[in-house]
Amino acid sequence: MATASGRCDSLLQRFSDQLQCVICAELPRNAHICPHCSALFCHDCVWQWLTRAADEDTEDVESCPHCRKQLRPGRLVKLQWFGARVEPLREALERAVNGDDQAAGSDLNLPQDVEPKPQFTVGTFTLRNFRPQQMPTRIFSQKVVDDLGSIWRLEVFPRGEWMSAYLTLNKGLEGRYEYIIETLNNFPKRLRFESNFKQRSSFGAAEFIDTRPIPGDAAPMNINFRYFVRPVSFEEKCKLQQKLLDKLDKQDELLKGNPNTFYYRVENFSDFNKATDRQQESYEDDLLNNWRLELNTGHSPRFLEMKVQLMYGVPGLYEVRLQLTNEVPECNKKLSFQHTFEPGWTAVFNMQIRWAQLEEYGFTHFDADFLEVIATVCPIHLNHQELQELLFSSDDDEGSYESNGISEVASEEGEQYYY
Numbered sequence: 001m002a003t004a005s006g007r008c009d010s011l012l013q014r015f016s017d018q019l020q021c022v023i024c025a026e027l028p029r030n031a032h033i034c035p036h037c038s039a040l041f042c043h044d045c046v047w048q049w050l051t052r053a054a055d056e057d058t059e060d061v062e063s064c065p066h067c068r069k070q071l072r073p074g075r076l077v078k079l080q081w082f083g084a085r086v087e088p089l090r091e092a093l094e095r096a097v098n099g100d101d102q103a104a105g106s107d108l109n110l111p112q113d114v115e116p117k118p119q120f121t122v123g124t125f126t127l128r129n130f131r132p133q134q135m136p137t138r139i140f141s142q143k144v145v146d147d148l149g150s151i152w153r154l155e156v157f158p159r160g161e162w163m164s165a166y167l168t169l170n171k172g173l174e175g176r177y178e179y180i181i182e183t184l185n186n187f188p189k190r191l192r193f194e195s196n197f198k199q200r201s202s203f204g205a206a207e208f209i210d211t212r213p214i215p216g217d218a219a220p221m222n223i224n225f226r227y228f229v230r231p232v233s234f235e236e237k238c239k240l241q242q243k244l245l246d247k248l249d250k251q252d253e254l255l256k257g258n259p260n261t262f263y264y265r266v267e268n269f270s271d272f273n274k275a276t277d278r279q280q281e282s283y284e285d286d287l288l289n290n291w292r293l294e295l296n297t298g299h300s301p302r303f304l305e306m307k308v309q310l311m312y313g314v315p316g317l318y319e320v321r322l323q324l325t326n327e328v329p330e331c332n333k334k335l336s337f338q339h340t341f342e343p344g345w346t347a348v349f350n351m352q353i354r355w356a357q358l359e360e361y362g363f364t365h366f367d368a369d370f371l372e373v374i375a376t377v378c379p380i381h382l383n384h385q386e387l388q389e390l391l392f393s394s395d396d397d398e399g400s401y402e403s404n405g406i407s408e409v410a411s412e413e414g415e416q417y418y419y
Contacts, residue, residue, distance in 0.1 A: 021045055022066050032076040035238045035245075039066035040079075047073055075245065077238055080119065117178070118237045120228040121146035125154050129220035146229065148173055148240055154181065154227050155202060161212045166204030167227055169197040173240045176232045183209065184224040194232050259319075259378035260285035264293040264306075269364050269371045274301065274355055282311065285377060289313025293375055296348050304351040304358065306373060310341040316382030317341075323374040324351055327362035338380060 021028045023045040030043035041049075049065050050073050064071040125141035141154040150172020156165050167179050177197050182190040187209045195203040209223075231237035262283040266272055272279075280294045290312050296305035306322055317340050324333040339347045351373075358364050364371055 023049060031079040033079060033234070033238070034064045034066060034069075034071055035075055035077050035242050036064060036069045036071065037067035038235055038238055039064060041065075041076075043076070043078075046076060075241075077234075077241060079116075079234070116234070117232070118230045118234060119147075120180075120230045121152065123152065123154065123227050123229075125156075125225040125227070127156060127223040127225065130223050131218070131220055141225070141227075143170060146172075148237075148244055152227075152229055154225055155204075156208075156225070158211075159206055161210065162207040163209040163211055164204065164206045165191075165208040165225065166202035167229060168202040169199060171199065173243055174198045175240045175243075176236055177229050178232045179203070179230075180228040181205070181208070182226050184226055185222070187223065258286060259321075259376050262291065262293060262375045262377070264373045264375060266295065266371045268369055270359075270369050272371075273297075285313075287314050287379070289377075291375075291377060293373065302354055304353050304355055305348050306351060306375075307346055307348050308339075308375065309346040310343055312343045314379075314382050315340075315342045317380040319378045319380055320347075320349075321376040321378075322349065322351065323376075324353070324363055325365075325372040325374060327365050327368075331362060333363070 019028070019040065020026060021042045022039045023041060026042070028040055028042045028045075032041050032043045032046060033039060034041070034046075046065070050062050050071065062070060062072055121144060123141060123144035127139060138155060138157040143151050143153045145151055151170040152172075153168055153170055154165065155168055156163060158164070165181050167181060169177075174197060176194060178192070178194045180190065180192045181204055182188075189209060191205050191208065193203065195201075197203065231240055260283075262281075264281050266279050274295070274297045276298070278294065278297055280292055283291045283293070285291065289310060292307075292309040292311050294307045294309075296307050304324070308320055308322075310318075317338060319336065319338050322335045324335075326332050333351060333353060335349060335351060337349065341347070353361070353363070358371065359366075
């Protein structure tokens with residue numbers, strides 16, 4: 001019969017084989033994985049691999065050393081659980097191999113093939129002043145956003161003598177998720193299950209809380225709910241993350257060909273004092289960004305300058321084209337540039353014409369006496385996190401959900417877990 005130390009030695013070897021960095025073959029430090037193949041790396045190892053070739057000009061630049069698919073450093077997935085869970089277990093195994101079985105024994109009472117999973121996103125909800133006879137048709141919790149930007153919320157409503165509870169993917173990434181719905185006080189109940197969530201789909205239990213034991217004259221009570229949701233595995237989370245990145249990249253491409261044009265005009269320009277007068281105009285584009293255009297005045301500038309400011313919205317790289325119109329359209333003065341904008345940032349651009357020359361060269365449109373600048377703003381590359389929030393933001397009314405999107409857990413393959 002194998003000794004405890006021998007078994008621990010064998011299990012420690014399994015750790016070395018299964019949980020080693022692909023590059024250095026050691027237990028990963030600051031563990032990260034490839035979103036394509038889930039290969040495991042030390043962060044420093046894979047970072048050096050992806051960035052080392054900038055000076056070497058090799059074919060392996062920005063490609064995974066395991067699957068060879070394109071991989072940029074910013075798309076590595078950090079395993080937050082790795083250091084906190086795997087390292088202590090490895091130390092316990094080493095103590096057992098070295099003969100300290102008693103000290104390590106409690107740490108080894110685990111299934112041999114326990115698969116680590118992503119962290120749960122947690123939401124809470126209190127149903128206040130509950131009375132079975134007076135419960136509204138449907139009640140929704142506040143929305144909760146997970147770390148991939150998907151929006152979740154809990155829905156409870158009466159169903160005969162029972163109270164139903166369902167978790168809804170309000171908007172976000174479709175995929176297979178594990179979820180838990182539980183109550184914390186008067187009616188202890190817990191449901192745990194896995195389901196394939198699609199947009200607006202809901203999963204839970206039609207008969208979650210039995211309200212029959214509650215007397216008809218009972219005082220109003222509060223019922224506290226808590227719900228958890230996460231992708232069923234790290235592999236599934238990597239798929240969801242890649243789906244999100246592909247969606248953001250696609251949105252970036254679509255936005256490049258979708259410019260917005262604004263018209264800035266100063267009437268009675270002959271009376272405009274460049275030292276003291278100001279005229280600001282605000283505009284909103286298709287992304288709900290708020291832009292402000294203004295002539296740069298207040299310091300007696302020699303050249304006409306235009307101030308372009310992103311008041312609020314999605315930060316990123318934008319192309320801005322400015323056109324100073326002329327009495328003769330063929331003489332319009334044009335300027336094009338790319339600039340990285342953050343909310344509140346202002347860019348000042350020289351239109352390359354002196355203030356004194358505007359009337360002489362026809363830019364005040366002679367008798368019409370106005371100055372006009374046509375500004376065209378086009379996204380080039382936007383901040384993915386901000387764009388993700390924009391894509392997943394929901395403007396739906398609280399009561400706009402229909403019951404045909406609800407599915408009961410009994411219709412799903414697998415087992416139900418009640419505690």
